[in-house]
Amino acid sequence: MANKDLRTWIEEIEAAGELRRISGADREEEIGGIVDLMMRKMTNPAVLFDQVPGFEANYRVLANILCSSPRVSLALGLPADTAGIDLVQYWRQYMADTPLIPPKVVNGGPILENVSQGDDVDIEKFPTPKWHEDDGGYYIGTAAMVVMKDPDSDWINCGCYRIQSHDAKTASIMISGGKQGGMILKKYHDRGEPCPVAVVSGLHPAMFMIAGTEMPLGKSEYDYAGGILGEAIEVINGPATGLPIPANAEIAFEGFIHPDDTVLEGPLGEWTGYYAGGANQEPAIRISTLMHRNDPILVGAVPAVPPNDNTFFRGYTRSGMVWSQLEAAGISGINGVWTHEAGGGRMWLTISVKTMYPGHSKQAGLIASQCHAGAYANRWVIVVDDDIDPSNMNDVVWAMCTRCDPKDGVDVLNGCWSTRLDPMSYSDEDPRNSRVIVDACIPFRRKDSFPKMARSSPQLDEKIRAKWGDVLPPGA
Numbered sequence: 001m002a003n004k005d006l007r008t009w010i011e012e013i014e015a016a017g018e019l020r021r022i023s024g025a026d027r028e029e030e031i032g033g034i035v036d037l038m039m040r041k042m043t044n045p046a047v048l049f050d051q052v053p054g055f056e057a058n059y060r061v062l063a064n065i066l067c068s069s070p071r072v073s074l075a076l077g078l079p080a081d082t083a084g085i086d087l088v089q090y091w092r093q094y095m096a097d098t099p100l101i102p103p104k105v106v107n108g109g110p111i112l113e114n115v116s117q118g119d120d121v122d123i124e125k126f127p128t129p130k131w132h133e134d135d136g137g138y139y140i141g142t143a144a145m146v147v148m149k150d151p152d153s154d155w156i157n158c159g160c161y162r163i164q165s166h167d168a169k170t171a172s173i174m175i176s177g178g179k180q181g182g183m184i185l186k187k188y189h190d191r192g193e194p195c196p197v198a199v200v201s202g203l204h205p206a207m208f209m210i211a212g213t214e215m216p217l218g219k220s221e222y223d224y225a226g227g228i229l230g231e232a233i234e235v236i237n238g239p240a241t242g243l244p245i246p247a248n249a250e251i252a253f254e255g256f257i258h259p260d261d262t263v264l265e266g267p268l269g270e271w272t273g274y275y276a277g278g279a280n281q282e283p284a285i286r287i288s289t290l291m292h293r294n295d296p297i298l299v300g301a302v303p304a305v306p307p308n309d310n311t312f313f314r315g316y317t318r319s320g321m322v323w324s325q326l327e328a329a330g331i332s333g334i335n336g337v338w339t340h341e342a343g344g345g346r347m348w349l350t351i352s353v354k355t356m357y358p359g360h361s362k363q364a365g366l367i368a369s370q371c372h373a374g375a376y377a378n379r380w381v382i383v384v385d386d387d388i389d390p391s392n393m394n395d396v397v398w399a400m401c402t403r404c405d406p407k408d409g410v411d412v413l414n415g416c417w418s419t420r421l422d423p424m425s426y427s428d429e430d431p432r433n434s435r436v437i438v439d440a441c442i443p444f445r446r447k448d449s450f451p452k453m454a455r456s457s458p459q460l461d462e463k464i465r466a467k468w469g470d471v472l473p474p475g476a
């Protein structure tokens, strides 16, 4: 039986009322403009565009894919109403006990319905949108998975890196420092060899999520994605590179990145909500083969002022990873971790902890700000007590307002790991930043004497709900 694919998920989200279809929007401003307005609302549908003027009517664009918890849950095979800390817990569980299912090579698949090579390759036949007015070009890959093979082993790495299209047969790739795809690329170039690469758009979103999440060095994201989907991912071998490409993906191209072959890339609106990285010379991909399904669907996950599709789902995965890394560092009593979407899943971290000894909350905050999953581009870490739901911003701010004594509850750390995309990093040459740890827990020495909370008890809440539920607002 064929794998679950993007089209399976589209059917599921449409049945859940999470899809809007729009015909006739243009790719210069309208698709990007519609998506931008949609993402600003916390309740928003994915959008499937067709009949884009100037292109084949049935060449489609799907955007705003994982910018709602029902769509993230459905991608992971969970009930659509799984949300908040439950989704974070799912990810923790998945990372702790990851089933790995290796991919399976098959002889054919829908991706081979249309294949062009050499001079016939034309990636400009798809209605790739200009996602923001000030972008430097058309980004065919904002939700694309890039496949590479380690030249020294059988390790296949998949990562999500932005891909700009430049002409019919040329694209570019932007890989930030420290990423595994960049390490593989460097190995080829240090030997003076071209690096084979495949770019895939239109995957089952669980596979896309895995490609965009830091997985251990030397492990293949294909195995993890198979584990999430519960079945081996069927792949074909790219005709020019031999790289594995999902047999039921929508669009894929393969080619080579030659040493010292760069093009001017960018700018593209970024996940922090700014253009901070600008335009730079980046590696060119010279394309040898283009493959796509009939009626292909190009997928976009657009970075923009948060909440945005580039980072929304990563809030859940990052929260789960920070939680696990805090526990691995020996911090007990963690009740929850939450990365607020306004911080692009990185810049704001709330840790809820049951404090058990003096200094416990400060220890949790400092480690959260520096553990591998939490350190990059963080700005604020807020530590709250275990009676505060870290995903409820009102309660978090209330704790900051009423339980924090700034003179010893606020610490500023300098010289931390960040990126030139962080608009407040020191400089392009020195992209570190400073950050704040806020201890908003009741001081340990005052735990028994702190003023009582002016809120009805959970027992009274239950009694009132049982008797007066019909007059209360939904969810009260």
Ligand SMILES: Cc1cc2nc3c(=O)[nH]c(=O)nc-3n(C[C@H](O)[C@H](O)[C@H](O)COP(=O)(O)O)c2cc1C
Residues within 6 Å of the ligand: 142, 143, 157, 158, 159, 160, 161, 162, 163, 174, 175, 176, 177, 179, 180, 181, 182, 211, 212, 213, 214, 215, 301, 309, 310, 311
């Ligand atoms: C939608 C999306 C876009 C991304 N864009 C980039 C990018 O342009 N460059 C980059 O280095 N990382 C980008 N990332 C982050 C990487 O995909 C992520 O760090 C991943 O783990 C990299 O894979 P690797 O560790 O195998 O290199 C993006 C992630 C997502 C989800």
